[in-house]
Amino acid sequence: MKTRRATAYLQPALLLLAMLFAFPFVLYAVQFGQGGLRNALPEPHYIFSDNATANIGIFTHMITGALVTLLVPLQLFPxxxxxxxxxHRWSGRIIIMSALITAVGGLIYIGLRGTIGGTAMNIGFALYGVLILIAATQTVRHARSGRISAHHDWALRLFWLALGSWLYRVHYGLWYLATGGLWSNPQFTGGFDLAQNIGFYVPYLIGVELYLARKRRPVHRHP
Ligand code: HEM
Structure with missing residues (x-):
C-alpha cells in the first residue's frame, strides 16, 4: 500500500522534473525557430540557407517541436x-498537430538539404520523424475510437519520442562532461555521433516495449 502511494507521487514528480530540465531547451528552440523564420538569427548558421522551403520547414519544426516538448509531460499526469x-483533449489536439508539423518540417529539411552528419544522420533523423508521425496518428486514432488501452500505449511511445530531441542534447552534454568529447567531432562522424543518430530514441522505445509487454502478461494467482 505504501509502495503504491509512493509510486503515485513519483510519476508526477519525475514528469515535473523532466519539464523543468527541458525548459531551457524549449526556450532555445523557440528562439532559434523564430529568429530563423524572420531571417534575424544573431549569427549566420549553416541551417539557414537560401532555400525558403527548407528554412520554413526546419525553423517551424523548432517552434512546434518546442510546444510538443513542453506540453507532452502534462498529458501523463493522471x-x-x-x-x-x-x-487533456485540447492539449492532446495541439500536441498531435504540432508533432505532425514538427516531423514533416524536419523531413522536408532532410529531403531538401540533408543533415550536417550526412547519410547516417539523415537516416537516423528521418526514421525519428517517421516514428513520430506514426505514434501521433495512432495515439489520436485509438482515442477517437475509444480504444483507451491502445491509446495509452501509443501515447507512451509518443511521449518518449517527443522528449527524444531534448534527450539527444542531454546525451551529448553528459558525454562531453564525462569524456571531453571522445568519439565525437564537428562533422558528427565519430563513433559516439553515429550511435547517437538513433541512440536518443531507440533505447527508450525498447524500454517502453518491455514495460508494455510486462504489463500485458497475465497475473497467475494461486487458488
Ligand atoms: C520533438 C521536438 C523537436 C525539437 C524541439 C527540435 C528542435 C531542434 C533544434 C533546436 C534544432 C537546431 C539544432 C541546433 O541546436 O543547432 C533541430 C535540428 C534538426 N532537427 Fe529537430 N527538433 C524536434 C524534432 C525533430 C524531428 C521529429 C525531426 C525529424 C524529422 C527533426 C529533425 C531535425 C533536423 C534534420 C535538424 C537539423 C540537423 C542538422 O543538420 O544540424 N527534429 N531540431
Whole structure:
C-alpha cells in the first residue's frame, strides 16, 4: 500500500522534473525557430540557407517541436487527466498537430538539404520523424475510437519520442562532461555521433516495449 502511494507521487514528480530540465531547451528552440523564420538569427548558421522551403520547414519544426516538448509531460499526469478531461483533449489536439508539423518540417529539411552528419544522420533523423508521425496518428486514432488501452500505449511511445530531441542534447552534454568529447567531432562522424543518430530514441522505445509487454502478461494467482 505504501509502495503504491509512493509510486503515485513519483510519476508526477519525475514528469515535473523532466519539464523543468527541458525548459531551457524549449526556450532555445523557440528562439532559434523564430529568429530563423524572420531571417534575424544573431549569427549566420549553416541551417539557414537560401532555400525558403527548407528554412520554413526546419525553423517551424523548432517552434512546434518546442510546444510538443513542453506540453507532452502534462498529458501523463493522471490527476490532470481525471480532473480536467477537456484540458487533456485540447492539449492532446495541439500536441498531435504540432508533432505532425514538427516531423514533416524536419523531413522536408532532410529531403531538401540533408543533415550536417550526412547519410547516417539523415537516416537516423528521418526514421525519428517517421516514428513520430506514426505514434501521433495512432495515439489520436485509438482515442477517437475509444480504444483507451491502445491509446495509452501509443501515447507512451509518443511521449518518449517527443522528449527524444531534448534527450539527444542531454546525451551529448553528459558525454562531453564525462569524456571531453571522445568519439565525437564537428562533422558528427565519430563513433559516439553515429550511435547517437538513433541512440536518443531507440533505447527508450525498447524500454517502453518491455514495460508494455510486462504489463500485458497475465497475473497467475494461486487458488
Ligand atoms: C520533438 C521536438 C523537436 C525539437 C524541439 C527540435 C528542435 C531542434 C533544434 C533546436 C534544432 C537546431 C539544432 C541546433 O541546436 O543547432 C533541430 C535540428 C534538426 N532537427 Fe529537430 N527538433 C524536434 C524534432 C525533430 C524531428 C521529429 C525531426 C525529424 C524529422 C527533426 C529533425 C531535425 C533536423 C534534420 C535538424 C537539423 C540537423 C542538422 O543538420 O544540424 N527534429 N531540431
Amino acid at each position: 490527476s490532470l487527466r481525471a480532473k480536467a478531461p477537456r484540458w
